[in-house]
Amino acid sequence: MLDCTSKEIRKRAGGAINPAKTCQPIGAMYAALGIHKCLPHSHGSQGCCSYHRMHLTRHFREPVMASTSSFTEGASVFGGSANLKTAIKNVFAIYNPDVMAVHTTCLSETIGDDIPSIIKTSEVPEGKLVIHANTPSYQGSHITGFSNMVKGMVNYLSRATTEVKKEQVNIIPGFVNPGDMREIKGIVEAMGIKYIMFPDTSGVMDSPLTGRSVMYPGGGAKVEDIADAGNSKITLALGSYASSDAAHLLERNCGVPEMVLKTPIGIKATDQFLMALRQGFVKKIPYQMEEERGQLVDILTDTHYHFHGKKAALFGDPDVVIGLTEFLLSMGMKPVHVLTGTxxxxxxxxxxxxxxxxxxxxxxxxxxxxxxxxxxxxDLHQWIKNEPVDLLIGNTYGKYIARAEDIPFVRVGFPILDRSVHSYLPIVGYRGAMRLVEMISGALLDRADRDAAEEDFELVM
Amino acid sequence: MATAKAADLVFEERKDFIMTKGKQKKNLKCDSDSLAGCVSQRACVYCGARVVLNPITDAVHLVHGPIGCSSYTWDIRGSLTSGPDLYRFSFSTDLKEEDVIFGGEKKLALAIDELVEKYHPKLVLVYSTCIVGVIGDDLEAVCKAASKKHGIEVIPVQSSGFIGNKSAGYRAACDALLRLIKPDGIRLKKTSSINYLGDFNLAGEVWIIKNYLRRLGIHVNVAFTGDSRFETLKTATRASLNMVQCAGSMIYLAQKMEEIYQIPYLNISFLGLEDTAASLRKTASFFNDESITASAEELIKKETAVVMEDIRWYKEKLQGKKAAIYVGGGFKAISLIKQFREIGIDVVMIGTQTGREEEYQTINDLVDEGAVVLDDANPSELEKFMVEKGAHLLVGGVKERPLAYKLGVAFIDHNHDRKHPLSGFVGAVNFAREVYSTLCSPVWKYV
Incomplete structure (x- = not known):
């Protein structure tokens, strides 16, 4: 089924078939969920908000709270100012967040609502904050939206207030799962360096079940910490697409030097992340990290013959795909098709x-x-038809291609709608790399077992 | 704590949308726009139109707008097909900034050309999204030109998100379907051929009902829109009756077809034993044919006998549990109350996204004293009343699932994510099994 894709490649100009991206606002919503006690707000029709919450809920299997301006025909003729003002009043009266993070939609962008002016003339209760990001859906992708909202956090919240920069690092983790954010924090903690991570969706999008309903789970970057990011010694932006714009703005506004690194996927990118931390703070790499790295190298040598020369196709968000490509190459694999929707x-x-x-x-x-x-x-499916691969890596939507072409498939990225637990476990750091090796070799060897003739079916592989 | 505060408070403006049976005299307010700033569980016009039309299996469903609207609706409905699967592909004009500035008509025309060349569909449905309504693309004109150029049906669906809520989308979908239906002259007077409206073949539900009706000697001409195809939809006027399952989405189409083609309609429901049996009898009596009536009685007797032992077993296990319901339309809510009663469960809270006034009246008549009825609820309200009323189980859709789980409350999906058919006699057992397996799972012991 779902083999409606032709092999013959022809130029297309009339839009997308089976997209490998989605729109900016959902990225902004996800980023905003990484602020402690923040309610994301979608300034547009209520369908946008509903779709984003649904999509995020399917990926994380968590409640996703966000409010909407509920645009009607009137709002789209006369502008959404009145809707946003009412929304700001209602949100603080009822949901009582510390921060309301407004993002726009294609509709409010096209009718040209001036969000900063609307916020300025709205009633915001004492001690509460409204921040915003422009996220026109017709530009970029969900990654752009994530980046824009993180930029909005810096713009509204981060301030340089001390003369001397503090011995602390800012980490902008990019559009990754809470499991990845936990792993990154663990690494920085192991290095003994004080850090501020924002956004931080751990403890929000992977919150525990307690039997009590909590509108704002305990996690998320605190507003005072994002403010203090203006006083940090350095910013490490992990992944240029999702994180570098905010780091850049932090350098410009607050004089915090930025360093843009790859999302630390695989051995090389994780090494670089550790090196950057070590250089910035004159720290020794702790034994724990040396041990983890050594274990990873051990695993890679134990298993390298499974991977060598295997052709892979991968797709997903640019920062993650760049990291994955580098890692697959270091495993001796051949990523012959590499695609992002962004x-x-x-x-x-x-x-x-x-x-x-x-x-x-x-x-x-x-x-x-x-x-x-x-x-x-x-595009990707056509490429694979023209040059078959041994492995496909990507988000849930890859399953159609994997089935049509009968290729082993490893789910990595956003969204993953048909498997669970993935958002709790990392793909970053040395331990994340171990997990990737386990997933990839599991997929390849399961396939070898499935396809093995009776006499070739082996116990030890 | 913020949570407690949020839960205690209900918007002053929302009070007319919530009532407790036995306490108020006035009718529940519904069918209004959501409040700005609400965490609404509702969707938009496009969403309504898309879910109704998406099950047409051999059509190109082209979303004219930026990428998101197409991404979020890519193959999420769970409607099964007996053949073509083009509807499971996601087509979007993927509008960019320059299209927004200079208009998207050219790109749309190009997209249709490319898709027609590639897939040779007989039907292209072009969905309008928010932005198309604002930049002023003339969807009608582009579709008309493309239709002429390719000699196929290219039908615009006027589903800009902001022009109303999901119900308006159902209407837009029905309007598109009405354009498709044209009398083909083969109108057979008073045959036993019917159309089956408002079933989207989730988990193969249309097939179950078709089978029942076949056993009654009734032929299903076409189902709207579960597992439907262009050619069969076009023949809709050959039927002598429209049976309407999901009234929320399809009653408008049924009314229009009665008005234009004099095809009468019947509201039926195949959810739960009681409603399934009643609906089969109602259908049989419409035809006033002894053999159909006899077949219906025989089928009801036989199928009930098959499932009754299971239902009784589940009822014993589930007796005394309390359920909360939050679903899309009022029609489903009504059937669910009865269906829960069949397995010994009382409904203590019930709400819908888009229920209509008369449906809320029926709901109010059905539920016990003290049950909470609410329209367009937000998560805080759902939580508040589930806790207050001591619900053990919530029935809802995607967004409600984790809300229930976080409270330690069991959940079943009665929406797109259902995995087993919930229609007919067999569906009643599946429903009971799903309720049992979530309510009686050992995982709740660890909460």
């Missing part, structure tokens, strides 16, 4: 060039692969 070089964004970066990685390993930013899964 366009490269978005208007107004300062992020780099996905295609160039991946091609450079591939060329070092002598691989001539197909690479595309702003692509869709129809």
């Amino acid at each position: 366009p490269g070089g978005v208007i107004g964004a300062t992020v780099g060039d996905f295609e160039k970066e991946i091609k450079e990685l591939l060329s070092i390993s002598g691989i001539d692969g197909r690479v595309k930013a702003g692509g869709d899964l129809f």
Whole structure:
């Protein structure tokens, strides 16, 4: 089934078939959930808010609270100012968050609502905050929206108030799962460095079941910490697409030097993350991290013959895909098709060039692969039909291709709608890399077992 | 604590939308716009239109707008097909900034051209999203031109998100269907051929009902829209009766078809033993045919006998449990109250996203004294009343599931994510089994 994809590749200009991205507002909503006691607010029709909450709920299997301006026909003719003002009043009266994080939608952007002016002329209770990000759905992707909301946090909250910068690091983790954020925090803690991570959805989107209903779970970056980020010694932006704009703004506004790193997926990127921490704070790498790295290397040597020369196709969000590509190459695999739905070089964004970066990685390993930013899964499926692969890595939507082409499939990224627990466990750091190795080798070896002739079916692999 | 505060308070403006049976005299307010700033569980016009039309299996469903609207609705309905699966692909014009500035008509025309060339569909449905309504693309004109150019049906669905709530989307979908239905002259007077409206073949439910009706000697001409195809939808006027399952989404179409084509309609419900049996009898009596009536009685007797032992077993286990219901439409809510009663469960809280006044009246007549009835509830309200009324189980959709779990309350999905058919006699057992397996799971011991 679902083999409605033709092998013959023709140029297309009329939009997307089977998208590998979604729109900005959901990224902004996810980022805002990473602030402690924050209610994300969708300034648009109520369907947008509903869809984003539904999609996030399906991925994280957690309640997702967010309010909406509930646009009607009137609002889209006369502007959404009255709706937003009423919403601000109602949200604080009833849901009582510390922060309300407003993001726009294609509708409110097109009718041209001036959000800062509306916020300024709204009744915001003493001690409460309203922040905002412009997230037009017709630009970029959900990653752009995430980046824009993190930028909004810096813009509204971060201030340089001390003369001397504090011995603390800002970590902007990017659009990753709470399990990844926990792992990154664990690494920085192991290094003995004081840190501020924002956004931080751990403790929010992976909150425990207590039998009590909690509107705002205990996790999330605290407003005072995001404010204090202006006083930090350095900002590490993990993943250029989701994190570098905010880091850049923090440098410009508060004089905190920025360092843009890859999302620490795999051994090399995690090494670089640790090195950056060590250099910034003159710390020794603790034995715990050395041990984890050693274990990972041990695992990789134990298993390298399973992976060597295997062709892979991967797709997903640019920062994660860049990290994964590098890791697969270090395992001896050949990522011959690499695609992201997020366009490269978005208007107004300062992020780099996905295609160039991946091609450079591939060329070092002598691989001539197909690479595309702003692509869709129809593209990817066609590539695979023309050059088959041994493994597919991507979000849930990859399952159609995996089934049609009968390829082992490893689920990584956002969204994953058909499997659970993934959001609790990391893919970053040395331990995340171990998990990736387990998932990838599990998929490849399960397939080998399935396909093995009776006489070739082996106990020890 | 903030939570407690939120739960204690109910918006002053929301008070007319909530009532407790036995306490108020006036009718529940419903069918209004949601309050700005509410954490509403409601969706938009596009969502309503898309869920109704999406089960048409051989159509290209092209979403004209930025990518999101198409991404979020990609194959989420769980409607099964007996053949074509083009409807499970996600097509979007993926509008960009330049399209918003200069208009998206050209890109739309191009998208239709490319998709027609690639898939040769007989029907393309073009959904309008919020932004299309604002930038002023002439969907009608583009579709008309494309229709002429390719010699196929290209039908616009006027579903800009902001023009109302999900109900308005149902209407937009019905309007699109009405354009598709044209009398083909083969109208057979008083045949035993019917259309089955408002079943989307989730987990294969249409197939169960079709089978029942076949055993009665009644032919299902076409189902709207579960497992339907272009050619069969076009023949809708050949039927002598429209049976309406999901009234919320399809009553408008039934009324219009009565008005235009003089095809009468019957409201029926195949949820629960009681309603299933009643609906089969109602259908049989419409035809006033002794053999159909006899077949109906035989089927009811036989199928009831098959499931009764199971139902009794579940009833014994579930007796005395309390359920809360929050679903899309009023029609489903009404059937659920009765269905819960069949397995010994009382409904203590019940709400819908888009229920209508007469449906709320029926709900109010059915529930026990003290039950809370609410329209367009937000999560705080759902939590407040579930806790207050001591509900053991919530029935709802995607967004309600984790709300229930966090409270240590069991949950079943009676929406797109259902995994077993819940229609007919067999569905009643599946329903009881699902209720039992969530309510009686050992996991709740650890909460």
